[in-house]
Amino acid sequence: MERLTGRQQKILSLIIHEHIRSAEPVASNRLVTDYNLDLSSATVRNEMAFLTETGFLRQPHTSAGRVPTEEGYRYFVGNLMRNTTLPEDARRTISHQFYQSRNDISNWMHLAASILANQSKAASLVTSPHPEQVRFKHLELIATHNTQILCVLVLEGGEIHQNVFTTDEAVNQEDLSRISNSLSTLLCGKNRIEVHALTNPLTELEKSIADWLMLEMEQTENLTSGEVILDGLTNVLAEPEFVESDEARRALKLIEERTLLQDLISRSGFKDQTNGVQVLIGGEGTWDELKQMSIILAKYGLPGVATGTLGVFGPIRMSYGHSISIVRFLSSLLSDFVAEQW
Amino acid sequence: MERLTGRQQKILSLIIHEHIRSAEPVASNRLVTDYNLDLSSATVRNEMAFLTETGFLRQPHTSAGRVPTEEGYRYFVGNLMRNTTLPEDARRTISHQFYQSRNDISNWMHLAASILANQSKAASLVTSPHPEQVRFKHLELIATHNTQILCVLVLEGGEIHQNVFTTDEAVNQEDLSRISNSLSTLLCGKNRIEVHALTNPLTELEKSIADWLMLEMEQTENLTSGEVILDGLTNVLAEPEFVESDEARRALKLIEERTLLQDLISRSGFKDQTNGVQVLIGGEGTWDELKQMSIILAKYGLPGVATGTLGVFGPIRMSYGHSISIVRFLSSLLSDFVAEQW
DNA sequence: TTTTAGCACTCTCATTGTTAGAGTGCTAAA
DNA sequence: TTTAGCACTCTAACAATGAGAGTGCTAAAA
Incomplete structure (x- = not known):
């Protein structure tokens, strides 16, 4: 893994932040003016050139700004993103919404999918908790x-x-x-x-x-997973990068058909990072159809007893910090519900 | 209602047929050559001019072919469409698919939604059977x-x-x-x-x-309807008229949020035509968001005891004959299932 | 009276040329 | 090491052009 200076990290972060906001290539100037950088655009350009060489950024064409690469997003999620937790009042609001339905699995699955979709402005999925051994x-x-x-x-x-x-x-x-x-x-x-x-x-x-x-x-x-609830499919379609291309349509089709999901859930080892939350960026070389999309998954439930999966999928240009914190919070909330009944 | 000659009816039918196939405006020539009409294009043009005047066709611009209007589709569905029934082998294949799940409501609802979506190449919905009086x-x-x-x-x-x-x-x-x-x-x-x-x-x-x-x-x-199962949303998005415009996206969003459905199901009186199957073409002046879409709905179940709704929605340029016959067949099939359990 | 051949007319769409400007990379000075 | 300045490149937008598709109308034919 490349070693980046603090300044390079900061510039990478800002570019990703700005690109997520605007969905456009980010110019050196924009960074200096809009983010009060204490640098000239020329210096920023030099750093951008370096980041392009090392593979974290790319240029759609000669006279365009820079866009983060998959590698860039991965570095950001792994090293730069500050580990946001959901603000206390948001937690309370969400918990409150579950108050009525905490005893009905089907109800809270739907509710969770809906909250995930709305909060992350992306599509969401929730699978029913699946017992390791049925009794x-x-x-x-x-x-x-x-x-x-x-x-x-x-x-x-x-x-x-x-x-x-x-x-x-x-x-x-x-x-x-x-x-x-x-x-x-x-x-x-x-x-x-x-x-x-x-x-x-x-x-x-x-x-x-x-x-x-x-x-x-x-x-x-x-069953690897019982019922699969999907929500917010249309959120993804509203994103500018999917208005034209039909790549997203094909990806959504696969997801709607549930074919990919099985594969995805079973193959993503949940080996790793970010506190049980798994982040798949741009298909990770394995899933060609997901080149433009990112997926955030987490398991929930009681390990060894009964577990389900929940997560969101949206454009690769998604707001990782917020989405991850939502996924993590709902995962722990639903784990409580499962623990109550098992 | 306007009175049309046999020839005018035939030309209207052919234009609708061809437009559903090609998704493009239909020229007088195309009709003569592709459908072996025993007429010259000039004669067809005269008839087309008449059908335009009476409101069944319209011209996107001066030198373009004709496209059916909502009125045109309505006339077609009401007067010209031959009342297709599903071929015996298709019926058998579908019935057979239900064999395993005829006793589990949730199962057959999902299966019905999936079959509707695949057969009609549009989006589908199925609501759970709702009892008139709960006991x-x-x-x-x-x-x-x-x-x-x-x-x-x-x-x-x-x-x-x-x-x-x-x-x-x-x-x-x-x-x-x-x-x-x-x-x-x-x-x-x-x-x-x-x-x-x-x-x-x-x-x-x-x-x-x-x-x-x-x-x-x-x-x-x-509840006007309990659970609502949606399927095949991505089918609609693949249609050419929705690739560009975001009108479809907005319509799908409304449907995904279930807000429109309640309204739609309760307000569509099921007063009428085509053997219990209700056809809503282009929003029928009431639903602005559905200008480009058509909806085919049918109730199923035991009237006065427990009924649900099922149907498909797709572009206004949809294959009405086939879709209606699928909807009608599934409606009667699910009615049998309900009758068995109530 | 109905049909049709012929033709002028209209509008779209694809192509080409042109230009403004956005943004870069590089150089030389600070 | 940073930055001002500038030449260079590429895109996106716009106008001009021409081919072609398809029509409506007219006058002749059936």
Whole structure:
């Protein structure tokens, strides 16, 4: 990694800041006048030439200002950005919005996606918390019409699955309650394999119920992530660099189709930096479709028990400091919600 | 309504067909050569002049071909379009895709949105089926941790709500089961007002549970539509007329924010045409933001019991025949699913 | 009366030429 | 080491031009 002088770092920071604001190449003059630099534009130009040589800036054409490269953004995020935390009042406002829905997973997922999108002015995603190992909690059988049975499976952590069975002959609610009670007490807290070992079903109905609940548990376990909520897709489209080119459209299409997300979430190792928040800038050489975009991801939940992913994606020219602090804050907030229920 | 000769109708149809295909103004020549018209271009020009005068076509500029007006599309949809039904094999393929998820509302809503978007090459929406009157079906209380109680409310039709209560002291599962059993038998099939009249709670816990379930029932009842699933937003953005203008972006933004949808669904009277399918062309003078877009909506479900809405929205230059037949088919398919569960 | 060939007319769009100005790199002086 | 000054380059905006697309109209043909 190149070593930069304090002044070079400052100029790089200012250029990135100004470019994020204006979406245009930044001229040496603009820096001097608008940011009260105690330097002449010529000096700034010399430094800019150096930063261009070392790969942190580039020039769209000879007589244009400078634009940060991916490398430049990466250096900025890794070394220069001051580690902003969300101001106390913003935290309070956001926490307050969750007050009503803290007990309903689906609700707070949507809310989180909406807040992420609005605050970061980019697109956002939130995946449902995914348990490492699925455990049975409770089963309920409810007679609906004469031969139809609504079957509700509650997993540890409060996740709910439902299904409707049709039987050959009518079953009354008392019988159903007896079955569900015995199964519930028998299987409570058991994982998929234990459930399989314990169920020695007698009737046709019990057999199909047992089959179904093992299927649901297996599916839930194998999913890398359950539901994926997207929001703010149109925010990204409003950005000037995406108005013309259809690169963004293609990237958004991939994201809407959820194909990239799986890949992205599983391959981004979460090995590293910035306090559990992962920053992917310009596809990092791996994802060609994301050349113009950056993605900020964080896991949330209880490690080893149940985790989900949340994050924002926007133009490479995004406000990293603010976005990262939002992502980090929501990640810890949602972790609390998960901890309450698991 | 103007009276058009057969030839005029045919020319209007062909122009609309060709314009939907090419997204460009249609010239008199193109019609004669590409569609083997047994007429000269001059004759076609005369008819085109007439159709322009009567308001079905317009000319972007003097030396350009013709483009259908909103009025033109409306006449086409109302009078000229042959009432296409989806081919048998397409129906079968689609039905087959639903096979696995016919019992899970959330699943089939997503699937329906995805199929609508892909088939119509436009954006799609599906709202959850909304009961006319909410009725209690079943209540289940499950002890999770020492002082936490997971509370699952099942409404008639299979809709499920959940909440977590925290009590001052630990409660055992037997007590909870007793409470939920007695409440379930007491309240089964009752609507919100009857529930209110019947609950004369004794303990603090019972009181908060009763409060909550009445709140949920009330909220569910007051919603014009519950969950709204959107899909295929990026399909619309790929259309040439939206690449440049930001009109589409604004329209999509409104739709993403769900503000327009409520208005749209409630105000579109479903008074009319095309077998329960409602076609809104170019905002119909009411919605300015939708000048360039058309919306095809249909209700599904059991009228008077529980209904939802589904549809597609795309450029005004959309393939109405195909889209309408898809919407109609899915509407009847989902109606079957609703009928099975209510 | 209806259709059509022919032609003048209009408007767009792509191309070219031109110019102002934005911004740089370099040099020589401070 | 910094900076003033200046030549140089490239873009973006504008005007001028011409080809071509497509029309409307007229007068002749069916």
